[in-house]
Amino acid sequence: MKCALITGGSRGIGSAICIQLAKDTNYHIIINYNSNQTAALETLKAVEAEGNTGEIIQFNVSDNENVTSQLNTWQENNPDATVEVIVNNAGITKDGLFMWMPKEDWDNVINTSLNGFYNVTNFFIQKLLRNRYGRIVNIASVSGVKGTAGQTNYSAAKGALVGATKALAQEVAKRKITVNAVAPGFIQSDMTAELDEKELKGMIPMNRFGTPEEVAHTVSFLVSDKASYITGEVININGGIYS
Template identity: 60%
Template sequence: MKCALVTGGSRGIGRAVCIRLAQQGYYVLINYKGNEEAAAATLAAVQEAGSAGEVLGFDVANKEQVETVLGGWIERNEDKILEVLVNNAGIKDDVLLMWMKDEQWNNVLNTNLGGFFFVTRLVVNSMLRRRYGRIINVVSLSGLKGMPGQTNYSAAKGGIIAATKALAQEVGKRNITVNAVAPGFIKTDMTAEIDENQFKALIPANRFGTPEEVAHAVGFLATPEASYITGHVLSVNGGLYT
Protein backbone atom coordinates (compact mmCIF):
# COMPACT_ATOMS: atom_id res chain seq x y z
CA MET A 1 0.00 0.00 0.00
CA LYS A 2 1.47 3.35 -1.00
CA CYS A 3 1.30 5.97 1.75
CA ALA A 4 1.79 9.69 2.22
CA LEU A 5 2.69 11.47 5.47
CA VAL A 6 1.53 15.06 5.93
CA THR A 7 2.87 16.83 9.00
CA GLY A 8 0.57 19.46 10.43
CA GLY A 9 -2.23 17.81 8.50
CA SER A 10 -5.16 18.62 10.75
CA ARG A 11 -6.10 22.08 9.40
CA GLY A 12 -5.61 24.64 6.67
CA ILE A 13 -3.13 23.81 3.94
CA GLY A 14 -2.26 20.52 5.62
CA ARG A 15 -5.87 19.33 5.53
CA ALA A 16 -6.26 20.33 1.88
CA VAL A 17 -3.06 18.42 1.03
CA CYS A 18 -4.32 15.32 2.84
CA ILE A 19 -7.55 15.39 0.84
CA ARG A 20 -5.69 15.95 -2.43
CA LEU A 21 -3.34 13.02 -1.83
CA ALA A 22 -6.30 10.86 -0.87
CA GLN A 23 -7.89 11.71 -4.22
CA GLN A 24 -4.65 10.56 -5.84
CA GLY A 25 -5.00 7.17 -4.20
CA TYR A 26 -2.67 7.48 -1.22
CA TYR A 27 -3.24 6.06 2.24
CA VAL A 28 -2.74 9.25 4.27
CA LEU A 29 -0.94 9.59 7.59
CA ILE A 30 -2.23 12.76 9.24
CA ASN A 31 0.20 14.19 11.75
CA TYR A 32 -1.04 16.58 14.43
CA LYS A 33 0.47 18.04 17.59
CA GLY A 34 -2.44 18.90 19.87
CA ASN A 35 -5.80 19.13 18.11
CA GLU A 36 -6.90 15.53 17.83
CA GLU A 37 -10.47 16.53 17.00
CA ALA A 38 -9.32 18.50 13.94
CA ALA A 39 -7.11 15.60 12.87
CA ALA A 40 -10.08 13.24 13.13
CA ALA A 41 -12.11 15.62 10.96
CA THR A 42 -9.34 15.55 8.35
CA LEU A 43 -9.36 11.75 8.44
CA ALA A 44 -13.11 11.79 7.82
CA ALA A 45 -12.52 14.08 4.82
CA VAL A 46 -9.84 11.69 3.52
CA GLN A 47 -12.32 8.82 3.76
CA GLU A 48 -14.98 10.88 1.97
CA ALA A 49 -12.42 11.43 -0.81
CA GLY A 50 -12.38 7.68 -1.35
CA SER A 51 -9.20 6.66 0.45
CA ALA A 52 -8.15 5.66 3.95
CA GLY A 53 -5.60 6.73 6.53
CA GLU A 54 -4.88 7.28 10.18
CA VAL A 55 -3.80 10.01 12.57
CA LEU A 56 -0.37 10.19 14.21
CA GLY A 57 0.05 12.54 17.15
CA PHE A 58 3.58 13.82 17.71
CA ASP A 59 5.50 17.08 17.90
CA VAL A 60 7.80 17.33 14.88
CA ALA A 61 10.25 19.42 16.94
CA ASN A 62 10.61 16.63 19.51
CA LYS A 63 13.21 14.12 18.31
CA GLU A 64 12.11 11.44 20.79
CA GLN A 65 8.46 11.68 19.79
CA VAL A 66 9.31 11.54 16.10
CA GLU A 67 11.45 8.44 16.58
CA THR A 68 8.97 6.73 18.91
CA VAL A 69 5.68 7.47 17.15
CA LEU A 70 6.70 7.76 13.50
CA GLY A 71 9.62 5.36 13.75
CA GLY A 72 7.40 2.87 15.54
CA TRP A 73 4.74 3.13 12.84
CA ILE A 74 7.31 2.46 10.11
CA GLU A 75 8.60 -0.62 11.95
CA ARG A 76 5.08 -2.01 12.51
CA ASN A 77 3.86 -1.44 8.97
CA GLU A 78 6.26 -3.14 6.61
CA ASP A 79 3.41 -3.67 4.15
CA LYS A 80 2.87 0.08 3.81
CA ILE A 81 5.31 2.00 1.60
CA LEU A 82 5.87 5.63 2.59
CA GLU A 83 6.26 7.17 -0.87
CA VAL A 84 5.40 10.81 -0.15
CA LEU A 85 6.42 13.12 2.67
CA VAL A 86 4.91 16.59 2.94
CA ASN A 87 6.65 18.70 5.57
CA ASN A 88 3.89 21.18 6.33
CA ALA A 89 3.95 21.55 10.13
CA GLY A 90 4.99 25.01 11.21
CA ILE A 91 4.34 27.90 13.54
CA LYS A 92 4.98 31.62 13.46
CA ASP A 93 5.43 34.12 16.29
CA ASP A 94 5.79 37.56 14.73
CA VAL A 95 7.63 40.44 16.37
CA LEU A 96 10.36 42.86 15.36
CA LEU A 97 13.82 41.43 16.00
CA MET A 98 14.70 44.15 18.51
CA TRP A 99 11.91 42.88 20.76
CA MET A 100 12.16 39.17 19.97
CA LYS A 101 12.61 36.87 22.96
CA ASP A 102 14.90 33.84 22.91
CA GLU A 103 11.96 31.47 23.08
CA GLN A 104 10.27 33.16 20.11
CA TRP A 105 13.35 32.54 18.01
CA ASN A 106 13.95 29.02 19.31
CA ASN A 107 10.34 27.82 19.09
CA VAL A 108 9.89 28.95 15.49
CA LEU A 109 13.27 27.59 14.33
CA ASN A 110 12.87 24.31 16.22
CA THR A 111 9.37 23.57 14.90
CA ASN A 112 9.81 24.68 11.30
CA LEU A 113 13.44 23.85 10.55
CA GLY A 114 14.13 21.29 13.27
CA GLY A 115 10.88 19.47 12.49
CA PHE A 116 11.87 19.22 8.84
CA PHE A 117 15.20 17.68 9.88
CA PHE A 118 13.90 15.10 12.37
CA VAL A 119 11.04 13.84 10.18
CA THR A 120 12.88 13.87 6.85
CA ARG A 121 15.97 12.13 8.20
CA LEU A 122 13.81 9.27 9.43
CA VAL A 123 11.64 8.94 6.32
CA VAL A 124 14.31 9.39 3.65
CA ASN A 125 16.12 6.23 4.78
CA SER A 126 13.21 4.02 3.76
CA MET A 127 12.90 5.93 0.48
CA LEU A 128 16.58 5.35 -0.27
CA ARG A 129 16.19 1.62 0.32
CA ARG A 130 13.22 1.43 -2.04
CA ARG A 131 14.78 3.82 -4.57
CA TYR A 132 11.70 6.00 -4.84
CA GLY A 133 10.25 8.96 -3.00
CA ARG A 134 8.67 12.39 -3.15
CA ILE A 135 9.54 14.98 -0.50
CA ILE A 136 7.63 18.27 -0.67
CA ASN A 137 8.35 21.03 1.82
CA VAL A 138 5.75 23.73 2.41
CA VAL A 139 7.75 26.92 2.87
CA SER A 140 6.61 30.51 2.43
CA LEU A 141 6.90 33.77 0.58
CA SER A 142 8.67 34.90 3.78
CA GLY A 143 11.47 32.45 3.12
CA LEU A 144 12.04 33.83 -0.37
CA LYS A 145 11.90 37.59 0.13
CA GLY A 146 11.84 38.05 3.91
CA MET A 147 9.04 39.83 5.74
CA PRO A 148 9.35 42.50 8.45
CA GLY A 149 8.38 41.16 11.84
CA GLN A 150 9.17 37.62 10.72
CA THR A 151 12.94 37.37 11.04
CA ASN A 152 12.57 34.05 12.87
CA TYR A 153 9.97 32.64 10.45
CA SER A 154 11.85 33.91 7.37
CA ALA A 155 15.09 32.38 8.67
CA ALA A 156 13.37 29.02 9.27
CA LYS A 157 11.63 28.87 5.89
CA GLY A 158 14.71 30.18 4.08
CA GLY A 159 16.71 27.43 5.76
CA ILE A 160 14.29 24.79 4.52
CA ILE A 161 14.55 26.19 0.99
CA ALA A 162 18.33 25.85 1.09
CA ALA A 163 18.03 22.36 2.60
CA THR A 164 15.58 21.38 -0.15
CA LYS A 165 18.14 22.22 -2.82
CA ALA A 166 20.96 20.44 -0.99
CA LEU A 167 18.99 17.26 -0.23
CA ALA A 168 17.75 17.09 -3.82
CA GLN A 169 21.37 16.67 -4.92
CA GLU A 170 22.06 14.00 -2.31
CA VAL A 171 19.19 11.67 -3.22
CA GLY A 172 18.48 12.36 -6.90
CA LYS A 173 20.20 9.21 -8.15
CA ARG A 174 17.79 7.08 -6.12
CA ASN A 175 14.72 8.45 -7.95
CA ILE A 176 13.81 10.67 -5.00
CA THR A 177 12.76 14.23 -5.70
CA VAL A 178 12.87 17.04 -3.14
CA ASN A 179 10.93 20.21 -3.85
CA ALA A 180 9.28 23.08 -2.03
CA VAL A 181 6.01 24.93 -2.44
CA ALA A 182 6.03 28.56 -1.29
CA PRO A 183 2.55 29.95 -0.60
CA GLY A 184 1.88 33.66 -0.46
CA PHE A 185 -1.25 35.00 1.26
CA ILE A 186 -3.55 31.99 1.70
CA LYS A 187 -6.89 31.95 3.51
CA THR A 188 -6.03 29.91 6.63
CA ASP A 189 -5.98 30.32 10.41
CA MET A 190 -2.50 31.86 10.11
CA THR A 191 -3.83 34.76 8.01
CA ALA A 192 -7.19 35.15 9.73
CA GLU A 193 -6.11 38.40 11.39
CA ILE A 194 -5.00 39.95 8.07
CA ASP A 195 -7.46 42.22 6.23
CA GLU A 196 -7.65 40.81 2.70
CA ASN A 197 -9.16 44.01 1.32
CA GLN A 198 -6.14 45.95 2.55
CA PHE A 199 -3.52 43.62 1.07
CA LYS A 200 -5.09 42.21 -2.09
CA ALA A 201 -4.25 45.35 -4.06
CA LEU A 202 -0.59 44.35 -3.72
CA ILE A 203 -1.29 40.99 -5.38
CA PRO A 204 -1.54 40.87 -9.19
CA ALA A 205 -4.27 38.21 -8.91
CA ASN A 206 -6.14 40.67 -6.63
CA ARG A 207 -7.09 38.07 -4.01
CA PHE A 208 -5.78 35.67 -1.40
CA GLY A 209 -5.25 32.07 -2.43
CA THR A 210 -6.99 28.98 -1.10
CA PRO A 211 -5.51 25.93 0.63
CA GLU A 212 -6.79 23.81 -2.25
CA GLU A 213 -4.67 25.76 -4.74
CA VAL A 214 -1.55 25.04 -2.69
CA ALA A 215 -2.60 21.40 -2.35
CA HIS A 216 -2.92 21.11 -6.13
CA ALA A 217 0.73 22.16 -6.51
CA VAL A 218 1.81 19.68 -3.84
CA GLY A 219 -0.20 16.92 -5.50
CA PHE A 220 1.48 17.58 -8.85
CA LEU A 221 4.98 17.37 -7.32
CA ALA A 222 3.99 14.09 -5.66
CA THR A 223 3.21 12.37 -8.97
CA PRO A 224 5.54 9.99 -10.82
CA GLU A 225 5.26 12.35 -13.80
CA ALA A 226 7.13 15.04 -11.85
CA SER A 227 10.24 12.87 -11.68
CA TYR A 228 12.45 15.36 -13.55
CA ILE A 229 11.60 18.25 -11.25
CA THR A 230 13.78 18.41 -8.15
CA GLY A 231 15.45 21.09 -6.07
CA HIS A 232 12.74 23.50 -7.20
CA VAL A 233 10.71 26.07 -5.28
CA LEU A 234 7.23 26.52 -6.75
CA SER A 235 5.59 29.80 -5.70
CA VAL A 236 1.83 29.88 -5.21
CA ASN A 237 1.33 33.56 -4.52
CA GLY A 238 -0.84 35.17 -7.19
CA GLY A 239 2.19 36.92 -8.66
CA LEU A 240 3.01 38.87 -5.51
CA TYR A 241 6.69 37.95 -5.66
CA THR A 242 8.41 36.15 -8.52
Protein backbone atom coordinates in the same frame (compact mmCIF):
# COMPACT_ATOMS: atom_id res chain seq x y z
CA MET B 1 0.77 -0.45 1.62
CA LYS B 2 2.20 2.73 0.16
CA CYS B 3 1.73 5.82 2.30
CA ALA B 4 1.96 9.61 2.21
CA LEU B 5 2.74 11.39 5.49
CA ILE B 6 1.63 15.02 5.85
CA THR B 7 2.88 16.89 8.92
CA GLY B 8 0.54 19.49 10.36
CA GLY B 9 -2.17 17.79 8.34
CA SER B 10 -5.16 18.58 10.52
CA ARG B 11 -5.98 22.11 9.36
CA GLY B 12 -5.45 24.73 6.67
CA ILE B 13 -3.04 23.94 3.86
CA GLY B 14 -2.08 20.60 5.46
CA SER B 15 -5.67 19.40 5.56
CA ALA B 16 -6.25 20.48 1.95
CA ILE B 17 -3.14 18.52 0.90
CA CYS B 18 -4.37 15.37 2.68
CA ILE B 19 -7.74 15.60 0.92
CA GLN B 20 -6.22 16.38 -2.50
CA LEU B 21 -3.82 13.42 -2.27
CA ALA B 22 -6.77 11.22 -1.28
CA LYS B 23 -8.52 12.35 -4.49
CA ASP B 24 -5.54 12.12 -6.83
CA THR B 25 -3.52 9.15 -5.57
CA ASN B 26 -3.87 5.67 -4.09
CA TYR B 27 -1.67 6.49 -1.12
CA HIS B 28 -2.80 5.64 2.40
CA ILE B 29 -2.86 9.12 3.97
CA ILE B 30 -1.11 9.56 7.34
CA ILE B 31 -2.31 12.77 8.96
CA ASN B 32 0.08 14.11 11.58
CA TYR B 33 -1.19 16.58 14.16
CA ASN B 34 0.26 18.12 17.29
CA SER B 35 -2.69 19.12 19.50
CA ASN B 36 -5.97 19.36 17.57
CA GLN B 37 -7.22 15.78 17.40
CA THR B 38 -10.76 16.87 16.49
CA ALA B 39 -9.53 18.67 13.36
CA ALA B 40 -7.32 15.71 12.45
CA LEU B 41 -10.29 13.35 12.68
CA GLU B 42 -12.36 15.71 10.50
CA THR B 43 -9.61 15.65 7.87
CA LEU B 44 -9.52 11.84 8.10
CA LYS B 45 -13.27 11.75 7.53
CA ALA B 46 -12.83 13.91 4.40
CA VAL B 47 -10.04 11.62 3.17
CA GLU B 48 -12.27 8.56 3.61
CA ALA B 49 -15.14 10.38 1.89
CA GLU B 50 -12.92 10.42 -1.22
CA GLY B 51 -12.85 6.62 -1.09
CA ASN B 52 -9.32 6.47 0.25
CA THR B 53 -7.81 5.15 3.48
CA GLY B 54 -6.00 7.10 6.14
CA GLU B 55 -5.12 7.41 9.80
CA ILE B 56 -4.05 10.08 12.27
CA ILE B 57 -0.78 10.13 14.20
CA GLN B 58 0.12 12.52 17.00
CA PHE B 59 3.63 13.91 17.44
CA ASN B 60 5.34 17.27 17.81
CA VAL B 61 7.62 17.61 14.77
CA SER B 62 10.04 19.81 16.73
CA ASP B 63 10.71 17.09 19.32
CA ASN B 64 13.13 14.56 17.86
CA GLU B 65 12.56 11.91 20.53
CA ASN B 66 8.79 12.20 20.20
CA VAL B 67 8.96 11.96 16.40
CA THR B 68 11.31 8.97 16.46
CA SER B 69 9.38 6.98 19.07
CA GLN B 70 5.98 7.59 17.45
CA LEU B 71 7.21 6.72 13.96
CA ASN B 72 9.09 3.65 15.22
CA THR B 73 5.91 2.44 16.92
CA TRP B 74 3.92 3.12 13.75
CA GLN B 75 6.45 1.20 11.63
CA GLU B 76 6.40 -1.77 14.05
CA ASN B 77 2.59 -1.86 13.89
CA ASN B 78 2.66 -1.59 10.07
CA PRO B 79 5.60 -3.77 8.97
CA ASP B 80 4.38 -3.95 5.36
CA ALA B 81 3.84 -0.20 4.99
CA THR B 82 6.19 2.04 3.02
CA VAL B 83 6.15 5.81 3.31
CA GLU B 84 6.92 7.05 -0.22
CA VAL B 85 5.74 10.64 0.14
CA ILE B 86 6.63 13.13 2.88
CA VAL B 87 5.02 16.56 2.95
CA ASN B 88 6.72 18.75 5.55
CA ASN B 89 3.93 21.22 6.18
CA ALA B 90 3.98 21.79 9.95
CA GLY B 91 4.90 25.36 10.84
CA ILE B 92 4.04 28.11 13.27
CA THR B 93 4.40 31.88 13.31
CA LYS B 94 5.38 34.09 16.23
CA ASP B 95 5.49 37.46 14.52
CA GLY B 96 7.10 40.56 15.92
CA LEU B 97 9.88 43.02 15.22
CA PHE B 98 13.30 41.41 15.58
CA MET B 99 14.54 43.99 18.11
CA TRP B 100 11.81 42.92 20.53
CA MET B 101 11.78 39.23 19.68
CA PRO B 102 12.16 36.90 22.67
CA LYS B 103 14.56 33.98 22.15
CA GLU B 104 11.65 31.60 22.78
CA ASP B 105 9.75 32.97 19.74
CA TRP B 106 12.88 32.60 17.60
CA ASP B 107 13.54 29.04 18.79
CA ASN B 108 9.95 27.79 18.54
CA VAL B 109 9.53 28.91 14.93
CA ILE B 110 12.92 27.55 13.82
CA ASN B 111 12.37 24.28 15.71
CA THR B 112 8.99 23.63 14.10
CA SER B 113 9.67 24.52 10.45
CA LEU B 114 13.35 23.68 10.09
CA ASN B 115 14.13 21.08 12.74
CA GLY B 116 10.73 19.51 12.06
CA PHE B 117 11.86 18.95 8.47
CA TYR B 118 15.05 17.28 9.76
CA ASN B 119 13.32 15.13 12.39
CA VAL B 120 10.69 13.66 10.07
CA THR B 121 12.66 13.44 6.81
CA ASN B 122 15.80 12.04 8.44
CA PHE B 123 13.74 9.23 10.00
CA PHE B 124 12.64 8.02 6.55
CA ILE B 125 15.48 9.03 4.21
CA GLN B 126 17.50 5.78 4.39
CA LYS B 127 14.33 3.77 3.75
CA LEU B 128 13.55 5.91 0.69
CA LEU B 129 17.10 5.44 -0.60
CA ARG B 130 16.86 1.66 -0.15
CA ASN B 131 13.52 1.62 -1.98
CA ARG B 132 14.96 3.81 -4.75
CA TYR B 133 11.86 5.98 -4.87
CA GLY B 134 10.41 8.90 -2.98
CA ARG B 135 8.77 12.30 -3.07
CA ILE B 136 9.59 14.98 -0.51
CA VAL B 137 7.71 18.26 -0.64
CA ASN B 138 8.55 21.04 1.79
CA ILE B 139 6.06 23.82 2.43
CA ALA B 140 8.15 26.99 2.51
CA SER B 141 6.72 30.51 2.23
CA VAL B 142 6.96 33.77 0.31
CA SER B 143 8.61 34.98 3.55
CA GLY B 144 11.46 32.53 3.03
CA VAL B 145 11.99 33.65 -0.57
CA LYS B 146 11.68 37.43 -0.33
CA GLY B 147 11.63 38.07 3.44
CA THR B 148 8.75 39.69 5.33
CA ALA B 149 9.12 42.45 7.91
CA GLY B 150 7.92 41.32 11.33
CA GLN B 151 8.74 37.72 10.44
CA THR B 152 12.52 37.51 10.71
CA ASN B 153 12.24 34.18 12.56
CA TYR B 154 9.72 32.70 10.10
CA SER B 155 11.64 34.05 7.09
CA ALA B 156 14.85 32.53 8.49
CA ALA B 157 13.20 29.13 9.06
CA LYS B 158 11.55 29.01 5.64
CA GLY B 159 14.61 30.41 3.83
CA ALA B 160 16.71 27.67 5.43
CA LEU B 161 14.13 25.11 4.33
CA VAL B 162 14.56 26.33 0.72
CA GLY B 163 18.34 25.84 1.00
CA ALA B 164 17.88 22.39 2.52
CA THR B 165 15.48 21.44 -0.29
CA LYS B 166 18.02 22.34 -2.98
CA ALA B 167 20.90 20.54 -1.26
CA LEU B 168 19.06 17.33 -0.36
CA ALA B 169 17.63 17.16 -3.90
CA GLN B 170 21.19 16.81 -5.25
CA GLU B 171 22.12 14.12 -2.72
CA VAL B 172 19.24 11.77 -3.49
CA ALA B 173 18.39 12.39 -7.15
CA LYS B 174 20.16 9.26 -8.42
CA ARG B 175 17.76 7.12 -6.39
CA LYS B 176 14.64 8.55 -8.04
CA ILE B 177 13.82 10.66 -5.01
CA THR B 178 12.71 14.20 -5.74
CA VAL B 179 12.84 17.02 -3.20
CA ASN B 180 10.91 20.18 -3.96
CA ALA B 181 9.39 23.11 -2.11
CA VAL B 182 6.31 25.21 -2.59
CA ALA B 183 6.28 28.77 -1.29
CA PRO B 184 2.74 30.01 -0.64
CA GLY B 185 1.96 33.71 -0.31
CA PHE B 186 -1.13 34.88 1.54
CA ILE B 187 -3.45 31.87 1.78
CA GLN B 188 -6.82 31.84 3.55
CA SER B 189 -6.22 29.77 6.70
CA ASP B 190 -6.08 29.93 10.49
CA MET B 191 -2.56 31.32 10.16
CA THR B 192 -3.74 34.37 8.21
CA ALA B 193 -7.11 34.78 9.96
CA GLU B 194 -5.79 37.66 12.10
CA LEU B 195 -4.53 39.60 9.08
CA ASP B 196 -6.48 42.42 7.46
CA GLU B 197 -7.30 40.78 4.14
CA LYS B 198 -8.86 43.90 2.63
CA GLU B 199 -5.77 45.97 3.27
CA LEU B 200 -3.26 43.30 2.21
CA LYS B 201 -5.06 42.41 -1.03
CA GLY B 202 -3.74 45.66 -2.48
CA MET B 203 -0.17 44.30 -2.28
CA ILE B 204 -1.11 41.23 -4.33
CA PRO B 205 -1.22 41.67 -8.10
CA MET B 206 -4.13 39.18 -8.31
CA ASN B 207 -5.94 41.23 -5.65
CA ARG B 208 -6.99 38.25 -3.52
CA PHE B 209 -5.72 35.70 -1.04
CA GLY B 210 -5.11 32.18 -2.34
CA THR B 211 -6.96 29.09 -1.18
CA PRO B 212 -5.43 26.05 0.53
CA GLU B 213 -6.67 23.96 -2.41
CA GLU B 214 -4.55 25.99 -4.85
CA VAL B 215 -1.46 24.99 -2.87
CA ALA B 216 -2.65 21.39 -2.54
CA HIS B 217 -3.01 20.95 -6.32
CA THR B 218 0.66 21.86 -6.80
CA VAL B 219 1.78 19.47 -4.05
CA SER B 220 -0.30 16.73 -5.65
CA PHE B 221 1.42 17.37 -8.99
CA LEU B 222 4.88 17.27 -7.38
CA VAL B 223 4.26 13.88 -5.75
CA SER B 224 2.94 12.40 -9.01
CA ASP B 225 4.89 10.65 -11.78
CA LYS B 226 4.24 13.69 -13.96
CA ALA B 227 6.84 15.58 -11.92
CA SER B 228 9.54 12.90 -12.04
CA TYR B 229 12.15 15.23 -13.67
CA ILE B 230 11.52 18.18 -11.34
CA THR B 231 13.75 18.35 -8.27
CA GLY B 232 15.41 21.05 -6.17
CA GLU B 233 12.70 23.45 -7.32
CA VAL B 234 10.80 26.10 -5.40
CA ILE B 235 7.36 26.84 -6.82
CA ASN B 236 5.90 30.14 -5.71
CA ILE B 237 2.12 30.22 -5.23
CA ASN B 238 1.56 33.80 -4.33
CA GLY B 239 -0.65 35.64 -6.83
CA GLY B 240 2.32 37.60 -8.16
CA ILE B 241 4.12 38.97 -5.05
CA TYR B 242 7.75 38.75 -6.08
CA SER B 243 9.59 41.83 -4.90
